[in-house]
């Protein structure tokens with residue numbers, strides 16, 4: 187029988203209060219852990235999605251919207267810009283790489299993105315099977331698309347107009363799956379990638395093999411070759427394309443956004459101003475918009491964090507009340523321990539240990555509960571799995587939460603423990619006798 | 620043997636006053652090993668106060684207390700705690716056991732703290748000696764008055780103290796139980812080699828002790 191076992195006996199002796207103390211702390215810790223896991227996974231996911239993209243060029247409008255639609259593939263695009271913009275950008279000496287994106291359609295909620303092979307390299311995406319698209323109407327699908335649609339290689343599908351589910355489908359211009367990607371933990375997992383020309387085809391935009399300026403993208407060159415051979419029979423149809431809202435009379439090839447990587451740091455100085463001076467264009471910096479997004483999300487998270495912290499304080503207070511009340515009844519016990527030969531330090535430590543054990547139980551259970559909730563949430567919502575949210579991932583900040591909870595437990599026990607430390611045993615004995 | 624001759628308890632010019640009023644005043648008194656003694660005096664004569672001083676729970680305003688040759692006065696609180704832990708077992712009339720633990724657990728705890736070792740067989744033997752084997756796993760509040768007293772004696776002896784001090788162990792008991800209580804104290808002390816110092820104003824126990832320290836009533 188040790189002081190430790192005695193402490194457990196006291197905790198067991200007031201079961202209800204002990205359970206309540208632990209429960210309160212568990213809930214507070216679980217909430218903090220949950221918030222931390224979601225916030226950090228969301229942040230690192232957004233970081234990964236935006237990494238390597240220095241600038242996004244698109245139609246005038248909200249820069250946030252341009253980034254949301256062009257980088258993270260949420261929200262609607264700001265509009266379209268002429269294809270010539272791509273050549274304009276590629277002619278700039280400060281531009282290292284310019285990748286076009288053409289949006290407008292989806293297949294079962296997964297966005298169809300007309301682009302070039304360079305887009306895959308941006309995210310280090312590798313093929314799980316099949317091959318890369320090399321002509322219009324060939325599609326490479328992300329891992330989440332493959333899992334969500336069960337599309338096999340060679341599978342044909344038609345896109346639906348719009349960026350969400352629903353919308354009329356483009357029955358006469360089916361895509362063929364030629365490749366499937368390995369999971370990347372980025373937005374690519376949710377995308378259907380195809381040459382830009384596919385998107386024009388679907389929306390009946392006549393496009394000819396245009397002049398050079400594609401030195402940077404050999405695959406695009408190749409695409410154009412094939413396009414020349416096989417796809418010339420597509421004539422302009424007046425399709426109600428998102429690609430070209432309003433100006434149906436004359437449909438020109440357009441793109442939705444262009445992702446830019448600078449060749450040199452000078453690009454950051456010159457390019458955004460240059461783009462924004464063009465009447466129909468705007469340039470948005472992902473890093474800037476991401477910081478804004480995170481600060482907006484952060485306000486919500488902070489509010490919840492404050493509530494969770496309040497809950498932990500409540501838990502600490504309940505530990506204090508329980509311990510204080512229990513010690514009022516245990517004065518005789520404490521005097522007896524001293525009479526047996528326990529030192530002041532030992533009885534002080536015994537009370538601290540009681541607070542610490544409560545806190546440790548609450549902290550560990552809270553940690554487990556937090557991860558269990560993450561696990562259940564990830565099992566229910568595939569979006570979370572895509573985000574890379576996993577119950578088995580431990581964040582270093584959780585250690586801090588753990589230490590914080592233990593600290594609160596110690597703090598709650600400190601005043602009662604000090605009181606025990608200072609007790610005059612002779613007086614207690616006289617009162618108890 | 621020199622050690623044998625050394626008093627187990629020695630009081631030298633011990634004086635204690637609270638608020639200018641003298642409560643304890645003893646010129647010299649010594650208790651040798653094996654000399655079970657009675658601390659006798661009417662209510663208010665300072666018996667409990669003297670016990671607190673001997674145990675190091677109260678520092679006297681003057682004088683010196685030695686337990687088994689070691690000073691209990693004029694040393695640090697930690698040293699007092701340590702000396703008490705090693706040498707003294709205390710039996711109170713009402714304060715007996717830690718409430719959250721069973722009788723057996725109480726004895727194991729007292730053994731761990733007092734003797735810094737774990738000897739379950741010894742604990743069980745002691746429980747058997749005081750006749751509580753059937754109540755070993757009972758909680759303190761479930762014990763009868765007599766059972767509680769016996770448990771308190773076992774708890775005081777489990778750390779094998781050289782000096783066992785009991786404050787009013789019999790004042791609440793009837794004649795028969797007082798006799799049994801004293802038998803138990805003497806038997807247990809004999810078994811563990813402890814020396815008894817029993818404080819009481821109970822004249823019934825006077826005849827059982829050869830040695831005594833009488834405190835006068837204070838006006």
Ligand SMILES: Nc1ncnc2c1ncn2[C@@H]1O[C@H](COP(=O)(O)OP(=O)(O)OP(=O)(O)O)[C@@H](O)[C@H]1O
Nearest residue numbers: 637642660661662663664665666667668669819820
């Ligand atoms: N902390 C204290 N403050 C003031 N007076 C005290 C204190 N402790 C004891 N006394 C006084 O000292 C005197 C001796 O008290 P003590 O408890 O030692 O007597 P006692 O012999 O044990 O009496 P009893 O037989 O009734 O237990 C009493 O007059 C008591 O009022």
Ligand SMILES: [Mg+2]
Nearest residue numbers: 666667668786
């Ligand atoms: Mg008394």
